[in-house]
Amino acid sequence: MSALEVGRRIAERDVHLTRESLARYAEASGDLNPIHLRDDIATQNGLPGVIAHGMLTMGLAIQPVLDWLGGDPRRILDYQVRFTRMVPVDAVDGADVHVEAVVGSVGEPAGTRIDLTVTVGGSTVLGKAQVRVAP
Amino acid sequence: MPVNPDLAGRSYPPAPPYRVDRERVRQFADAVFSTSPLSRDVDAARAAGYADLVAPPTFAVVVQQGAWDQLMGDDDAGIELSRVLHGEQRFTQSRPIVAGDELTAALTVTGIRSVGGNTMVTAETVVSDADGAHVVTATSLLMVGADA
Numbered sequence: 001m002s003a004l005e006v007g008r009r010i011a012e013r014d015v016h017l018t019r020e021s022l023a024r025y026a027e028a029s030g031d032l033n034p035i036h037l038r039d040d041i042a043t044q045n046g047l048p049g050v051i052a053h054g055m056l057t058m059g060l061a062i063q064p065v066l067d068w069l070g071g072d073p074r075r076i077l078d079y080q081v082r083f084t085r086m087v088p089v090d091a092v093d094g095a096d097v098h099v100e101a102v103v104g105s106v107g108e109p110a111g112t113r114i115d116l117t118v119t120v121g122g123s124t125v126l127g128k129a130q131v132r133v134a135p
Numbered sequence: 136m137p138v139n140p141d142l143a144g145r146s147y148p149p150a151p152p153y154r155v156d157r158e159r160v161r162q163f164a165d166a167v168f169s170t171s172p173l174s175r176d177v178d179a180a181r182a183a184g185y186a187d188l189v190a191p192p193t194f195a196v197v198v199q200q201g202a203w204d205q206l207m208g209d210d211d212a213g214i215e216l217s218r219v220l221h222g223e224q225r226f227t228q229s230r231p232i233v234a235g236d237e238l239t240a241a242l243t244v245t246g247i248r249s250v251g252g253n254t255m256v257t258a259e260t261v262v263s264d265a266d267g268a269h270v271v272t273a274t275s276l277l278m279v280g281a282d283a
Binding site: 015021024025027028029030031033045054055056058059060062063066067071072073074076077078079080081082083 | 159162163165166167168169170171172173174183189191192193196197200201216217220221222223224225226227228230231
């Protein structure tokens with residue numbers, strides 16, 4: 001990781017979400033809000049249908065960075081996102097999430113900032129998605 | 136019921152300690168599409184210098200959830216889950232969470248402001264281990280809609 005320069009893409013990943021992914025995340029996280037599990041309740045709340053947990057999108061979006069760190073989260077100091085767009089997950093087609101991780105800034109003592117671009121169908125779903133990694 | 140404008144600065148006592156078990160770490164790792172062996176293989180985690188399986192970076196949401204339940208369960212706060220949208224989330228960590236940790240989570244409302252008809256509530260959950268050492272701070276911006 002010596003030649004880190006701003007703008008360099010360090011990782012990229014595609015994740016296919018299904019309704020089963022949402023049920024699995026609900027159970028693992030304890031977030032049982034039914035708008036992530038049931039279309040009828042989602043539509044009652046003004047949504048097009050079941051949407052992914054924002055925290056699931058946040059949780060999967062950092063995985064390429066974790067891979068880049070050899071699977072070890074020790075150097076991750078800070079991770080933040082804004083939830084800017086909902087991710088509907090179709091009962092048949094699911095949803096395809098694309099993650100790109102690019103070096104945003106380098107230097108001591110703040111470490112390296114990795115900027116994540118997270119898109120579904122070409123639209124960004126997370127804003128200001130940044131990971132700060134210790135030097 | 137509107138959000139209580141005096142909520143800023145209010146702290147909630149820590150919920151009973153949450154013990155992180157291996158199965159939950161593995162389950163969470165699967166759920167967030169992690170491929171790290173440190174979340175699945177105890178020997179790999181130990182070889183990397185950890186006491187036990189290492190939780191993925193956003194695992195603190197599991198303990199944050201309990202702290203949120205306290206906030207939403209406080210009738211005086213005026214925050215109903217059905218009117219809440221999660222706007223932002225941040226984790227600032229001192230160390231990764233590992234299986235065997237006994238974590239306590241203490242929530243404080245650090246900010247509150249009105250934007251249009253909505254109320255933006257910033258809630259900071261400080262997660263500490265059994266020795267009282269800081270593990271991670273989970274900060275959330277919650278957007279609470281006006282009464283329907």
